[in-house]
Amino acid sequence: MGRYLIRRALFMILVIIIVSLLTFLIFVKLPAGDPARRAVGRTTTPQQIENARRAFGLDKPLYVQYWRFLRGFIPWPPNDPVLMLSGHPPRGHDGLWLNEDVYYSYDGFVPVREELARRIPITGTLAIGAAVIWLLLGIPIGILSGVRRRSVADRAAMIFAIVGVSMPIFWLAQLLLYAFWFKLELLPESGIPIGYSGWGGAMRAALEGRFILPWVSLAYINAAFYARMVRGNLIETMNEDYIRTARAKGLSERRVIYKHGLRGALTPVVTMLGLDVGLLLGGAFITETVFGLPGIGQKAVQAIGTNDFPTVMGVTILGAFIIAVANLVVDVAYAFVDPRVRYT
DSSP states (O other): OHHHHHHHHHHHHHHHHHHHHHHHHHHHHSOSSOHHHHHHOSSOOHHHHHHHHHHHTTTSOHHHHHHHHHHTTOOOOSSOHHHHHTTOOOOOOOOSSSOTTTOBOTTTOOBHHHHHHHHHHHHHHHHHHHHHHHHHHHHHHHHHHHHSTTSHHHHHHHHHHHHHHHSOHHHHHHHHIIIIIIISOOSOOSSOOTTOOHHHHHHHHHHTTTTHHHHHHHHHHHHHHHHHHHHHHHHHHTTSHHHHHHHHTTOOHHHIIIIIIHHHHTHHHHHHHHHHHHHHHTOOHHHHHHHTOOSHHHHHHHHHHTTOHHHHHHHHHHHHHHHHHHHHHHHHHHHHHOTTOOOO
């Protein structure tokens, strides 16, 4: 297990580097505008633009620009020889993640890590709450449908799943807003009021019901996927030899289903849960934008629209790290969910 974790950690670092390199090349080779020109404003001179490019490091060779951003989340050494040879002044290091000398927004000159730290509670509350709801809906519906095949409950569950899978999340979000906020006025308006900061502010907004519609929008579609997955896996698992052996030993059908059948059927669900939660923690782009939630996804959309490359790079690295960690947690969890899985 120890060697396996070391290999996966090294692979995770490689994945983050590759993702950061691809993001950097996309923004350099396919620019949506000159960051230096946008930073200095509309009324400016060529000299001011050149000064801004020099301050951003955009006048350096391509590999030097990428190395600056790569070093932004590497804690050593303080004075990098590559940057020194290219004319970059000596500097210290102010943290282990998203160094403020490199990762600051071109729009507001705000450190990216401060901006992301302010938005993580919103995205985390959205992702965790939605995951709890879709698990409480999807798994029981999938079990009921898998155990009682071709029954009324099975057909109703499949209708639920088909409608959920077919419904675009942006359309469902707008529909919920129109029905429960605009017309019926049963739930509070979307968005987070000013002053709701940190995890405390996110929890306060959740208690006030401001996350109910975003949770339902995310949970319904995912619950439909999970219901279909659990149903299919359970039907397949219940035909395995060890299930027939358990029945032959005289175990009750309830014990056979929940102790033996469901344990094997939930292994793919663990995979999907880890990936889905990892993706949501990296930013629920559509949901946060529609409901006006100041989370990581909303910030990423704004940064892409304004070609704010340091912010995009910071969000991308954070998302890649979360997804890679989620994959590692899922792989380790396999050994506990399915006793047939062992790592050597």
